[in-house]
């Protein structure tokens with residue numbers, strides 16, 4: 001079904017692995033389309049509650065495919081960027097968590113792909129950066145927008161203008177990743193975190209993503225109003241009755257995603 005990625009669901013976790021290690025998992029149009037398809041599969045699968053996105057081999061994703069882009073005219077390049085934006089906006093809109101397990105190079109489009117995930121766990125071998133200006137272009141899969149939202153405008157400009165590649169500790173320091181693990185611990189720890197999320201109420205987890213992602217780009221007054229409406233939808237769920245009932249009865253909650 002897929003040629004450039006792997007998709008597997010195990011214990012309610014969808015593992016999405018970019019699997020093009022010969023090109024350090026670089027994103028061409030086929031990879032972008034397959035990722036879009038895999039996340040559609042994840043969105044529609046009630047048995048998959050959290051996705052973990054990672055890369056095969058020594059890279060997470062080393063960027064958009066430079067060999068493919070080198071042959072494109074401006075219109076073709078634009079179309080490819082639209083495809084990337086479509087994928088990354090879609091990942092943000094899916095009402096289930098997507099965790100980036102950044103195992104190695106996350107450069108250019110790879111850093112951008114990780115930023116479209118809900119949070120980033122990094123191996124000590126991870127390298128982050130936006131090296132596009134060295135290729136005569138600028139980030140085109142949302143890097144000029146998501147990077148400043150995560151690390152602030154000054155640091156985003158510093159990284160983008162210098163094209164500096166940073167390690168996991170520096171990425172953690174500036175807020176570009178949320179946790180750092182030894183390489184062999186990355187996937188087991190990502191799985192543990194996914195399982196912890198799976199224990200929680202699914203509608204509430206999804207609503208939190210929707211409230212944060214949508215509210216973040218609104219003014220505070222509109223975002224507060226949006227939070228109230230999103231809160232109310234979760235408050236009306238059977239899982240709210242179960243969660244609060246279980247607390248009061250001093251027993252573990254059994255959520256039904258209703």
Ligand code: CAA
Pocket residue numbers: 022023024026027062063064065066067068084105107108109110112131132135138139140141143
């Ligand atoms: N696109 C296409 N092929 C890539 C690639 C990319 N982004 N990154 C690596 N590869 C290929 C290499 O060309 C090489 O292929 P061959 O074996 O056929 O020569 C193979 O992957 C292995 O790469 P290296 O030999 O370069 O591996 P290395 O360990 O010496 O270096 C690296 C690793 C530092 C990540 C280096 O590969 C590199 O700098 N890659 C490019 C990173 C980059 O500039 N990314 C941004 C792309 S532009 C972009 O992403 C635009 C956007 O915003 C959408």
